[in-house]
Amino acid sequence: MAYPGYPPSDGYPAFPGYPPTGQESVYPPAGQYSYPAVPGGYPPAGGGTYPAAPPNAGYPGAAAYPAPGGYPGVPQAGGMPPYPGAPTGPGFGVPPAGLGFGGYPQPPAQNYAGGGPAQIPVGYPGGQAPSPMPGLPAAVVQGTQGTIQAASNFDAGRDAEILRKAMKGFGTDEQAIINVVANRSNDQRQKIKAAFKTMYGKDLIKDLKSELSGNVEELILALFMPSTYYDAWSLRHAMKGPGTQERVLIEILCTRTNQEIREIVNCYKSEFGRDIEQDIRADTSGHFERLLVSMCQGNRDENQTVDYQKAQEDAQRLYQAGEGKLGTDESCFNMVLASRSFPQLKATVEAYSRIANRDLLSSIDREFSGNVERGLKTILQCALNRPAFFAERLYYAMKGAGTDDSTLIRIIVTRSEIDLVQIKQMFTQMYQKTLATMIASDTSGDYRRLLLAIVGQ
Known part of the structure; x- marks a missing residue:
């Protein structure tokens, strides 16, 4: 199976505004967490003291920062003041980073491997961290969340019947198809496929391909692929034929968990009869090759x-x-x-x-430089703020003339049940416009309606 225009031909530049030009040592940006802006960063150039913060400012429980004269336990030649209750010793002495790339809000450290609850950064009084995303619900800050949830009262046979009626006879009821696929989890879509074949003796994917075309076809077929298969399929098509789409390899292999990578590697072997490590070695070289080989170990x-x-x-x-x-x-x-x-x-x-x-x-x-630079930066960006990385990828898929539809589709589909809620929030904070607004201006027709339904608009 081949998708038109897949994989994308272009990629993404570095994060906008990171680091702020000429301010690599300034921490943090003015206006964040009540730290006064100081030209040249902390500590003030030529001095060994820090300005006092207003009373009751900064982190919870801090009546004020120490008066001018220095912060205890912090060398005056460099570093930043410890937040109240912070441990001391090697490696300590700065607040947990509340900011990601160039001033992007940074969520607390999360159990990315399992999607579990966030860990409260050490040293906050009472174990309560200030919200790194002011105005967002606590539940959103504390964990990741997809825009698509498993439907309650799910009936695979009923959904299969709805899809059959939508494709039967003259014309296609695309809205009926959208209503089903945008409101079912990937696991539920697999059950719908099985029920469709049981009930009608036909392959749902073949019927959909015969009724749809273009980007909406690519999007719906991606939604009906099992998640692991879709990643493996994307990697195979990134390396298949002349040329290699390195940014697709980076986007998948440098952002997935160990378990996801191991499942992708196994699926790649079973579905395509190929060894992904051998394909990577054949299609890449040098330090970039070694980085990707390291990534596909899942260790x-x-x-x-x-x-x-x-x-x-x-x-x-x-x-x-x-x-x-x-x-x-x-x-x-x-x-x-x-x-x-x-x-x-x-x-x-x-x-x-x-x-x-x-x-x-x-x-x-x-x-x-080049692809190894992009790969290393992607790993760090995911360590600091994974939703911001994907938000930036989405932005540059739509920015300027034309749209990189395959990147847009791939990220929306693969993150729809994981962290698309956080990606949307980061998108708005980074670019002062909503993801839905940009999708609406860059797409049209049923393709636009389905994308907006997935992102929750």
Whole structure:
């Protein structure tokens, strides 16, 4: 099966505005969490003191920050004030990052591997962290959420009958099809396919393909693919034939959990009779090849407990492998970014900023180029703020002339039951417009109606 225009031909640039030009050491951006803006960052240039915060400002439980004269336990040559109740010692002394890329709001660390509850950052009085997304419901901040939920009172036979009537006779009732597929989970859609064949002795996918065309066909067929198969199918088509769509490989292999990657690798073998690692080696080369091979092992540490001492050591190791030497030790970056858990990488990013006086994403920009740069940055972006990464991908799929429909479809479908709610929220905060507004202006007809139904508009 082949989808028109698949896979996409273009990709995405770096996150807009990250880091703020000339302000790599400024923490945090003005107006966030009541830190006063200080030119040149903290500590103020040429001085060893910090300005006092207004009473009752900042983190909960803090009557005020210490008066000018310095923060206890923080070297005056660098670093930032500890938040109230913070532990001290190596690797400590800064607030948990409340900001992601260039001022994007940052959710608390989450159990990405299992989609479980967020972990409260250590050191907040009473264990209560301030909301990193002011105005959002607590339930939204605390975990991830899809826009599509399993339908209650689900009846696969009834849905199969609705689809059969929608395609029977002259013309097609596309709205009836949309009403079903946009309001059923992927597991429920698989049951509808099975019921359709049992009831009518026909293949639902073949009937849909005969009735639909263009982008709406691609979107509906993607929705009816099992999730793992769709990822495996996307990877196969990214490497099939002349040329390679590297950004598709990055988007999938650098963002999925260990379990998802292992299932994708097995599905790729069983459905296409091919070894994904061999295909990657045949289609890519150099440090990018090695990064993707590391990713498709599905062996990233998924322990959600952060080892701050290790984060400090890794940050120092990365600095010595890049900014701190002539040339770059690419294998060191590969080792750390391919094996550490996402919460651990987030702590490493924070430690690196203190050591190098530059954020790690900027250092990767300086030390790498091309696809390996994109892959390494994607891993870090997912460690810091996964919904923001996908929001940015969606934005650039629609920005400018033309639309990268396959990227738009792939992300909307694959994230619809995982974190599309958070992706929508990040999209609005990053681009001052809603995802639905941009979809509506870039698409039309049944394709637009189905996309908007999936995103919850």
